[in-house]
Amino acid sequence: MAEELVLYTNPMSRGRIARWMLEEAGTPYRTELLGFGEPMKSPAYRAINPMGKVPAIVHGQTVVTECAAICAYLADAFPKAELAPALSDRGAYYRWLFFAAGPLEAAVSNKALGLVVPPEREMMIGYGSYSIVLDTLEQALSGRDFIAGGRFTAADVYVGSHLQWGLQFGSIEKRPAFETYAARLAERPAAQRASALDDAAAAQMKSPG
Numbered sequence: 001m002a003e004e005l006v007l008y009t010n011p012m013s014r015g016r017i018a019r020w021m022l023e024e025a026g027t028p029y030r031t032e033l034l035g036f037g038e039p040m041k042s043p044a045y046r047a048i049n050p051m052g053k054v055p056a057i058v059h060g061q062t063v064v065t066e067c068a069a070i071c072a073y074l075a076d077a078f079p080k081a082e083l084a085p086a087l088s089d090r091g092a093y094y095r096w097l098f099f100a101a102g103p104l105e106a107a108v109s110n111k112a113l114g115l116v117v118p119p120e121r122e123m124m125i126g127y128g129s130y131s132i133v134l135d136t137l138e139q140a141l142s143g144r145d146f147i148a149g150g151r152f153t154a155a156d157v158y159v160g161s162h163l164q165w166g167l168q169f170g171s172i173e174k175r176p177a178f179e180t181y182a183a184r185l186a187e188r189p190a191a192q193r194a195s196a197l198d199d200a201a202a203a204q205m206k207s208p209g
């Protein structure tokens with residue numbers, strides 16, 4: 001019997017990334033919706049994620065938190081969906097997953113907070129500067145349909161989610177390479193299914209019953 005797979009999420013959160021990845025994986029899962037505040041900080045949920053943040057997945061006995069890790073785990077756990085490249089081709093795949101979870105996320109969050117790294121301190125900050133992070137990602141996407149290798153992978157779910165979110169909320173500059181890539185990913189049936197499920201969940205949480 002297949003192990004149970006549960007997504008702990010809030011539809012107005014990064015949990016949308018995990019939902020998209022689950023839809024790409026094409027495997028059945030159960031969703032537990034958690035409200036912000038007390039439900040996410042309850043001892044029961046903190047036993048799953050001590051951070052009291054979503055998303056998290058529980059697959060049998062395995063708990064995975066952190067969106068990038070969830071994407072990578074699901075790609076490996078459900079290989080039929082072919083969302084992870086062969087080990088010999090994983091250089092770019094790991095690079096961009098970790099780049100987005102580290103430098104990109106930090107640079108974009110700090111930018112949104114108005115925090116600017118003084119130029120003389122850029123060498124000690126992992127992302128250097130917001131502009132070098134965006135330039136690096138733009139270069140990686142130029143002339144390429146997908147971020148790692150020639151086909152769609154879990155790295156596209158994660159990198160693409162950052163870009164879609166950042167372009168929508170103005171925290172990432174609207175550069176043509178970003179917009180083209182984000183638009184291409186938004187056309188994926190799994191992305192659209194995930195959005196529809198989360199939009200419905202958001203409506204349900206607003207007016208329960």
Ligand SMILES: N[C@@H](CCC(=O)N[C@@H](CS)C(=O)NCC(=O)O)C(=O)O
Nearest residue numbers: 013014037052053054055066067068
């Ligand atoms: N590094 C985590 C970030 C998770 C995160 O920050 N989740 C936010 C929503 S987008 C959250 O749960 N906030 C609720 C809280 O901190 O109380 C990941 O990538 O999954």
